[in-house]
Amino acid sequence: MNTAMAAGLGFTLAGLVGYLVGLTTAYPGRAFSVTSVMVGIALLVVGADGGAET
Structure with missing residues (x-):
């Protein structure tokens, strides 16, 4: 779990x-x-993306 996803959950x-x-x-x-x-x-969505560029 990355930082953005953890913050989003919180x-x-x-x-x-x-x-x-x-x-x-x-x-x-x-x-x-x-x-x-x-x-x-919003942070959960960003964290789930993983920062990958398409």
Whole structure:
């Protein structure tokens, strides 16, 4: 597992947890959980590519 994929997994999981907590409790900055999920998915795609050029 490369660095981008590990970071993507971390961002995605943290964003999902933040989103689920935000459903029950209002806290400042909870909208950033959606941003974290989007960044995490993008990093997962980049990490899965492996940096290979076509």
